[in-house]
Amino acid sequence: xxxxxxxxxxxxxxxxxxxxxxxxxxxxxxxxxxxxxxxxxxxxxxxxxxxxxxxxxxxxxxxxxxxxxxxxxxxxxxxxxxxxxxxxxxxxxxxxxxxxxxxxxxxxxxxxxxxxxxxxxxxxxxxxxxxxxxxxxxxxxxxxxxxxxxxxxxxxxxxxxxxxxxxxxxxxxxxxxxxxxxxxxxxxxxxxxxxxxxxxxxxxxxxxxxxxxxxxxxxxxxxxxxxxxxxxxxxxxxxxxxxxxxxxxxxxxxxxxxxxxxxxxxxxxxxxxxxxxxxxxxxxxxxxxxxxxxxxxxxxxxxxxxxxxxxxxxxxxxxxxxxxxxxxxxxxxxxxxxxxxxxxxxxxxxxxxxxxxxxxxxxxxxxxxxxxxxxxxxxxxxxxxxxxxxxxxxxxxxxxxxxxxxxxxxxxxxxxxxxxxxxxxxxxxxxxxxxxxxxxxxxxxxxxxxxxxxxxx
Amino acid sequence: xxxxxxxxxxxxxxxxxxxxxxxxxxxxxxxxxxxxxxxxxxxxxxxxxxxxxxxxxxxxxxxxxxxxxxxxxxxxxxxxxxxxxxxxxxxxxxxxxxxxxxxxxxxxxxxxxxxxxxxxxxxxxxxxxxxxxxxxxxxxxxxxxxxxxxxxxxxxxxxxxxxxxxxxxxxxxxxxxxxxxxxxxxxxxxxxxxxxxxxxxxxxxxxxxxxxxxxxxxxxxxxxxxxxxxxxxxxxxxxxxxxxxxxxxxxxxxxxxxxxxxxxxxxxxxxxxxxxxxxxxxxxxxxxxxxxxxxxxxxxxxxxxxxxxxxxxxxxxxxxxxxxxxxxxxxxxxxxxxxxxxxxxxxxxxxxxxxxxxxxxxxxxxxxxxxxxxxxxxxxxxxxxxxxxxxxxxxxxxxxxxxxxxxxxxxxxxxxxxxxxxxxxxxxxxxxxxxxxxxxxxxxxxxxxxxxxxxxx
Numbered sequence: 046x047x048x049x050x051x052x053x054x055x056x057x058x059x060x061x062x063x064x065x066x067x068x069x070x071x072x073x074x075x076x077x078x079x080x081x082x083x084x085x086x087x088x089x090x091x092x093x094x095x096x097x098x099x100x101x102x103x104x105x106x107x108x109x110x111x112x113x114x115x116x117x118x119x120x121x122x123x124x125x126x127x128x129x130x131x132x133x134x135x136x137x138x139x140x141x142x143x144x145x146x147x148x149x150x151x152x153x154x155x156x157x158x159x160x161x162x163x164x165x166x167x168x169x170x171x172x173x174x175x176x177x178x179x180x181x182x183x184x185x186x187x188x189x190x191x192x193x194x195x196x197x198x199x200x201x202x203x204x205x206x207x208x209x210x211x212x213x214x215x216x217x218x219x220x221x222x223x224x225x226x227x228x229x230x231x232x233x234x235x236x237x238x239x240x241x242x243x244x245x246x247x248x249x250x251x252x253x254x255x256x257x258x259x260x261x262x263x264x265x266x267x268x269x270x271x272x273x274x275x276x277x278x279x280x281x282x283x284x285x286x287x288x289x290x291x292x293x294x295x296x297x298x299x300x301x302x303x304x305x306x307x308x309x310x311x312x313x314x315x316x317x318x319x320x321x322x323x324x325x326x327x328x329x330x331x332x333x334x335x336x337x338x339x340x341x342x343x344x345x346x347x348x349x350x351x352x353x354x355x356x357x358x359x360x361x362x363x364x365x366x367x368x369x370x371x372x373x374x375x376x377x378x379x380x381x382x383x384x385x386x387x388x389x390x391x392x393x394x395x396x397x398x399x400x401x402x403x404x405x406x407x408x409x410x411x412x413x414x415x416x417x418x419x420x421x422x423x424x425x426x427x428x429x430x431x432x433x434x435x436x437x438x439x440x441x442x443x444x445x446x447x448x449x450x451x452x453x454x455x456x457x458x459x460x461x462x463x464x465x466x467x468x469x470x471x472x473x474x475x476x477x478x479x480x481x482x483x484x485x486x487x488x489x490x491x492x493x494x495x496x497x498x499x500x501x502x
Numbered sequence: 503x504x505x506x507x508x509x510x511x512x513x514x515x516x517x518x519x520x521x522x523x524x525x526x527x528x529x530x531x532x533x534x535x536x537x538x539x540x541x542x543x544x545x546x547x548x549x550x551x552x553x554x555x556x557x558x559x560x561x562x563x564x565x566x567x568x569x570x571x572x573x574x575x576x577x578x579x580x581x582x583x584x585x586x587x588x589x590x591x592x593x594x595x596x597x598x599x600x601x602x603x604x605x606x607x608x609x610x611x612x613x614x615x616x617x618x619x620x621x622x623x624x625x626x627x628x629x630x631x632x633x634x635x636x637x638x639x640x641x642x643x644x645x646x647x648x649x650x651x652x653x654x655x656x657x658x659x660x661x662x663x664x665x666x667x668x669x670x671x672x673x674x675x676x677x678x679x680x681x682x683x684x685x686x687x688x689x690x691x692x693x694x695x696x697x698x699x700x701x702x703x704x705x706x707x708x709x710x711x712x713x714x715x716x717x718x719x720x721x722x723x724x725x726x727x728x729x730x731x732x733x734x735x736x737x738x739x740x741x742x743x744x745x746x747x748x749x750x751x752x753x754x755x756x757x758x759x760x761x762x763x764x765x766x767x768x769x770x771x772x773x774x775x776x777x778x779x780x781x782x783x784x785x786x787x788x789x790x791x792x793x794x795x796x797x798x799x800x801x802x803x804x805x806x807x808x809x810x811x812x813x814x815x816x817x818x819x820x821x822x823x824x825x826x827x828x829x830x831x832x833x834x835x836x837x838x839x840x841x842x843x844x845x846x847x848x849x850x851x852x853x854x855x856x857x858x859x860x861x862x863x864x865x866x867x868x869x870x871x872x873x874x875x876x877x878x879x880x881x882x883x884x885x886x887x888x889x890x891x892x893x894x895x896x897x898x899x900x901x902x903x904x905x906x907x908x909x910x911x912x913x914x915x916x917x918x919x920x921x922x923x924x925x926x927x928x929x930x931x932x933x934x935x936x937x938x939x940x941x942x943x944x945x946x947x948x949x950x951x952x953x954x955x956x957x958x959x
Binding site: 078079080135136138139142199200201241243245253254255256257258259260261262263264265266267268270271273274275277278281283285317321322323325326327330335338339342344345346347348349350351352353354355356357358359360361362363364367368370372374396405406442443444445471472473474475 | 535536537592593595596599656657658698700702710711712713714715716717718719720721722723724725727728730731732734735738740742774778779780782783784787792795796799801802803804805806807808809810811812813814815816817818819820821824825827829831853862863899900901902928929930931932
C-alpha cells in the first residue's frame with residue numbers, strides 16, 4: 046500500500062502555519078517533571094489534541110502518583126502499531142545561555158528553537174498531525190494505532206515499568222514506533238532497534254558540620270566535599286575506566302556480527318568534535334575506537350556536582366554538605382538495581398557508609414532484539430517511499446529510554462524512526478532546536494510507515 | 503592611668519538605643535566585596551561616623567581599583583595605637599537558612615543577628631562609639647589613634663599589602679589592635695599575637711565540550727567534572743593529609759615552648775562538637791591532637807564545588823565546565839605565591855595543564871612575633887581593669903587576616919583583642935550574631951586599653 050503523497054503534501058502546505066502554532070503551544074507548557082512543573086496541563090493538552098483526531102483517550106495514573114500516561118487508540122486494521130512519545134522535557138537551565146526564551150518557540154532561518162522541541166514534543170505533535178493529515182487526505186487509518194505518551198521520560202521513566210505491569214491488557218501490538226531517531230552531519234538517517242539502559246543516582250555526603258563552618262576549623266572538622274571527591278575518585282580512573290567493584294564481572298560479550306555491524310556504520314568524528322567544541326576524544330583515541338565505545342561501552346557520568354559556596358569570589362567555609370548526580374548508561378546484563386547495589390557495597394567497603402544514594406530513576410538496556418522484524422522492514426520501506434532515503438540500521442541508540450518496559454518486557458519488537466534530531470539539535474542543552482523542514486518530513490515518514498506496516502500484514 | 507568607668511557606663515546606658523541603631527544602619531549596607539555590592543556606600547558611612555568623633559578621615563585608594571581604605575587619625579599623645587577593622591562582609595547565602603533577613607538586624611533575647619555583625623561591623627562600630635564615649639566622659643584621648651578600615655578582608659585583602667607599601671609613611675605606630683578575638687564555651691577570653699596565612703584559589707577545568715552535552719556521548723567525550731575530581735583527589739588523602747608535591751618540605755618547626763603553650767590552652771572539644779553538629783573529629787582524633795592540629799596544621803579546604811546540573815531531579819548531561827574553590831591556611835614559611843606555584847607544578851606533572859588556577863587572594867602567615875610586647879601587656883591589663891577578666895594568651899588565631907602586612911611588614915607588634923565573637927557567633931554562616939551585652943563590653947575593653955597603653959608609655 047502506498048499513500049497518496051500529493052494530497053498529503055497539499056494538506057501540509059495548507060495547514061502549515063496552524064501546525065507550527067500548535068507545536069509552539071505545546072512547547073509553551075513548561076512540563077519539567079524534574080521540577081514538577083506543568084505536567085497536568087501538558088497531559089491535558091496532549092489528550093485534547095489526540096481527541097481532535099477522533100482518538101479514544103484516557104489519562105491513566107502511574108504508580109507512586111507519578112505523571113499520568115496519556116493513552117489513546119485510533120483506527121482499525123489487522124495490525125496494531127504502538128507509538129511511544131513523552132510530553133515532559135528537561136529543565137531549561139542554564140537559561141542565560143539561551144538566545145531566546147526557552148518556552149517560546151523562536152523561528153529563524155528555517156530553524157525552530159525551544160525546550161523539548163527535539164526531545165520530544167516535535168515528534169509527538171508531528172505524529173498526531175500526520176494522523177489528521179492522513180484522515181483528511183487518505184480516509185480511515187488502515188491499522189489500529191495506540192499511543193503511550195508518558196510524562197516522566199526525562200527523570201528516567203521511574204514509574205513506566207510499573208504502569209506497563211498494571212496495563213498490559215491494553216498493550217497488545219505488532220510493533221512499537223519509538224522516538225529519538227537522528228541523522229548525521231552528512232545526512233545519513235539512522236534507525237535503531239533498542240537502546241542502552243540507565244541508572245540515575247544522586248549521592249549526598251552526610252558527615253560534616255551541621256551548617257557551613259568558618260574554614261579555620263578545617264584541621265579538626267571533616268569536609269563533606271573532600272569525602273565526596275575521595276569516594277568519586279575510586280569509581281573511575283583517569284583513563285576513564287569504571288573501577289566500581291564487581292562491575293567488570295557483569296559485562297556482556299556480543300556476537301562478533303554485532304561488533305562488525307557497528308564497525309561499518311558511518312561515523313564522522315571530525316565533524317562531531319568540531320560541533321561539540323572538542324579537540325580530541327577521551328584518551329586521544331581514534332574514531333574507530335570511539336565508535337565502538339559509543340555503542341558498547343557502559344558509562345558513569347558526573348552530570349552535576351555541588352557543595353558550599355559557588356558564587357563570585359571567595360567565601361571561606363567548610364561546607365555542610367556535598368552532592369553529586371551520576372548517570373550510568375547500562376549494557377546487558379547491567380540493571381539499575383545491580384548498579385546501585387554494587388555502588389552501595391563499593392562505598393561501604395571503603396568507609397563511605399555515610400554517603401547516601403538516592404535513586405532518581407533507571408531503565409534496563411534493550412540491546413538484545415537486533416534481528417529482522419516486520420516493524421523494522423516497514424520503517425525502512427517508509428524512509429524509502431516517504432522520503433526517498435535509505436537509512437542506516439543501528440543495533441541500538443546510545444541514549445536511553447524505557448524501551449525495555451514497552452518492548453522486551455511485553456514482547457513487541459521496536460523501531461526508533463524519525464527525522465527530527467539533527468546533529469546540532471542540542472537536546473538537553475540551551476538552544477535546543479529542530480529544522481522546520483524536518484518537522485514536516487516526520488509527518489511524511491509516519492504516513493509512509495502506516496501504509497507499509499498495514500500493507501505487509 | 504585608669505579611666506572613670508562610672509561616667510563611661512552612664513553614657514553607654516544613656517545612648518544605648520542610638521548606638522544599637524547606628525550598628526543596625528551599618529549592617530544594613532550589604533557590603534559584599536566578593537559581589538562588588540555596597541562598598542562605596544559603606545566606606546562613606548564609616549568615614550561619616552569617624553568624622554563624628556572628630557577624626558581626620560580620608561578614603562585612600564588601593565591598587566587595582568580595589569575597595570578604598572578608610573584611614574583616620576584622632577587624638578594626641580606619646581603613644582600611637584593603630585586599629586585595624588574591615589567594613590566588608592561575607593556573602594549572605596544560603597539565604598534560605600537564615601531565620602531573618604541577613605541585612606536587617608534582628609534583636610531577640612539579648613542576641614543581635616545580621617550578616618557581618620560579628621565579622622566585623624560590631625567591632626568597628628563599637629570601637630568608634632567607645633571613642634565618642636571616652637571623649638564625652640573622660641575628655642581628650644591620651645594617645646594618638648589611627649584607624650585602618652579596609653574593604654576587602656573577606657576576599658583575602660588582595661590589595662592591602664600593596665596599599666601598605668604605598669602608604670607606609672602614614673602607619674608609624676607603637677602597637678596594632680586587631681579584630682576577631684573570641685571567647686570560649688566556658689567564658690574564657692582569648693587574645694592572640696598573629697594569625698595563619700591564607701591562599702584562596704579557584705580552579706576551573708577547561709577541557710570538555712563547548713556546551714552541556716547529552717550524556718549518551720560520555721564514552722567519547724572528556725568530562726570536566728571527572729577531571730576535577732581526579733585532580734583534587736591527588737591533593738589530599740583520605741586521612742586528611744595534604745599530598746601536594748613539595749608541600750611537606752616547607753613546613754616550619756616551632757620552638758618546643760610554643761607547642762607547650764598551645765598544649766596548655768583550654769579546649770572544650772565536646773562543646774565545640776556539639777555546637778557544630780559533629781560526632782567526632784576528623785580521623786577520630788582526641789581533643790589534645792585536635793588542639794595541636796587546630797593551631798599548627800596548614801589546611802587545604804574545599805569551600806565550594808560546582809559543575810553541571812545541580813537542581814532537583816535528573817538531568818543527563820556531560821557538563822561543559824567544573825569549578826572548585828580552595829582555601830589553604832598557611833603556617834611559616836608557606837606563602838600564597840609558593841602554594842600557587844607548587845599547585846601549578848603538581849597539576850602539570852599529572853597532565854592537568856588544562857586546569858586553570860585563579861588567584862582570589864592571599865596573605866602571609868603572621869606567627870613568628872609571639873613574645874612579650876607593650877601592646878600585649880596593655881591588652882591584658884585592659885581585660886582586667888575594664889572587664890575583670892584574665893584572658894588566655896594564644897600565640898595566634900587559627901583564622902587569617904592581613905596581619906602580616908600591617909604588623910610584621912611594618913614592624914609594629916599586634917594584639918587581637920575584643921569581646922564579640924562568642925562560640926556560636928556563626929561568622930560566615932547563616933544567623934551570624936553577637937550578644938548585646940558583649941557589644942557594650944567591647945567599648946569598655948577599648949577604653950581600658952587606651953588608658954593602659956597610654957599610661958605605660
